Amino acid sequence: MSLNGINERIAKTCEQFGRDVADVQLIAVSKVQPNARVADVLAQGHRLYGENKVQEAVGKWPDFRDEFADVNVHLIGPLQTNKARQAMELFDAIHSVDRPKLAGTLARLAQEVGACPDLFVQVNTGEEPQKAGVLPSDADAFVAEARALDLPVKGLMCIPPVDEEPALHFALLRKIAERNGLAGLSMGMSSDFETAIQLGATHIRVGSAIFGERDYS
Ligand SMILES: *Cc1c(COP(=O)(O)O)cnc(C)c1O
Numbered sequence: 001m002s003l004n005g006i007n008e009r010i011a012k013t014c015e016q017f018g019r020d021v022a023d024v025q026l027i028a029v030s031k032v033q034p035n036a037r038v039a040d041v042l043a044q045g046h047r048l049y050g051e052n053k054v055q056e057a058v059g060k061w062p063d064f065r066d067e068f069a070d071v072n073v074h075l076i077g078p079l080q081t082n083k084a085r086q087a088m089e090l091f092d093a094i095h096s097v098d099r100p101k102l103a104g105t106l107a108r109l110a111q112e113v114g115a116c117p118d119l120f121v122q123v124n125t126g127e128e129p130q131k132a133g134v135l136p137s138d139a140d141a142f143v144a145e146a147r148a149l150d151l152p153v154k155g156l157m158c159i160p161p162v163d164e165e166p167a168l169h170f171a172l173l174r175k176i177a178e179r180n181g182l183a184g185l186s187m188g189m190s191s192d193f194e195t196a197i198q199l200g201a202t203h204i205r206v207g208s209a210i211f212g213e214r215d216y217s
Contacts, residue, residue, distance in 0.1 A: 002210065003028070003041055003044050003046055003210050004044075005209075006026065006193075006206055006209055006210055007026070009193075009194065010024055010026060010193070010197065010204070013193075013194045013197045013198065014197060016198075017197065017198045019197055023202060024197055024201060024202060024203075024204060025048055025202060025203045025204070026046070026048060026204055026206060027048050027049065027050040027074055027076070027186075027203055027204065027205045027206070028041055028046055028048065028049050028050065028206065028207070028210050028211070029049070029050040029051075029052075029076065029189075029205050029206060029207030029210075029211075030049045030050065030051060030060075030207070030211065031050070031051050031052045031053065031056060031077075031207065031214070032056075032214040032215070032216060033207075033211045033212075033214065035060065037211045037212065038060070038064070038211075039064075041210060041211065042064060042067075042068055042071070047068065047070055047071050047072060048071075048072045048073075048074070049061075049071065049072070049073050049074070050073070050074045050075075050076040050095075050205050050207070051073060051074075051075060051076070051077070051091075052075070052076050052077025052078075053077055054075065054079065054083045054086055054087050054090065055083075057073060057075070057090055057091070058086065058090060061073050061090065062090075072092040072093075073090065073091055073092060074091060074092060074093040074094070074095060074203075075087055075090075075091040075093070075094045075095060075096060075117075076095045076096065076157070076186075076205055077096060078096050078098075078132050079094060079096050079097075079102060081101055081102055081105045084102065084105045084106055084109055085109055087117075088106070088109050088110070088113065088115075088116065088117060091117050092117055092118065093117050093118040093119070093120065093154070094106075094117050094118075094119050094120065095120040095122065095157040095186050095203075095205075096120070096122045096132060096157065097119050097120065097121050097122065097146065097151075097153075098121065098122040098124075098132050098133050098134055099134070100142070100145060103142075103145060103146045103149055103151060104149065106119070106149075106151060107146075107149035107150065107151055110150070110151065111150075116151065116152050117152075118152055118154045118184075119146070119151055119152055119153050119154060120153070120154060120155045120156060120157040120184060120186050120203075121134065121139065121142060121143055121146065121153060121155075121156050121157070122134070122156075122157045122158065122159075123135075123136060123139050123156050123157070123158050123172075123173055123176060124136075124158075125158045125160060125169040125172050125173055126160060126161035126164060126169060128161055131159065131161075133157075133158065133159075136172060136176060139156070139176045139180070140176070140179070140180060143180045143182070153182065154182065154183065154184040155177060155182045155183060155184015155185055155186060155202065155203070156173050156176060156177045156180075156182055156184065156185060156186070157173075157185075157186035157187065157203075158170070158172075158173045158186075158187050159189075160187075160192075166187075166188075166192040166195055166196070167195050167198075167199060169187075170185075170187050170188070170195060170196050170199040170200075170201070171199055173185060173187055174199055174200045183202065184202050184203065185199075185200050185201050185202050185203070186201070186202070186203040186204075186205065187199075187201045187203075187204070188201045188204040188205065188206075189204070189205055189206060189207070190206050190207060190208050190209035190210075193206055193209075
């Protein structure tokens, strides 16, 4: 696949399900990818990227930002509170807000700095013990808590269990977002972004289908 190929599939899916393409943002997930591949996608004009580690993003994006001032980078992986300040400086949005301690730290830093990236609350829709995110039953209370801290909560994010039908999880995330008056839905990856668009995704996170397989060796 390629950036063009993915954009074509997004357009086709939007048309099929009555979505406006302007309402679906493609986050090109550049984690682990060699800089040459990222530079290639930047050269094609794409300006929205996703990283899952603060440290990796620190080593990569400041230089690209010097070259491409209008680039946006979102954090889509877990955030430790001791990296919160760095994350707030580096990212335009954080998709992994998932616990009161982190919300408290982000709120304190937002007051101090006078700015805050857009935030998404991660929901562990599959209730998997090893996975980050608030439980679906705790989501309403956590969103309320984050809002009470004046945090700019824009939406919800989920990563469905690998062995389950993603549509069920996307539908659950959408239901929780709707009852909390949240417009943003960060859901869908290389293997299921079309289903996510059908079910209302506003932010799809696509890595390997754009850049090729990640080489962890
Ligand atoms: C790596 C990652 C993706 C992209 O996965 P692909 O299968 O390569 O599209 C999406 N979301 C999160 C949270 C990720 O960590």
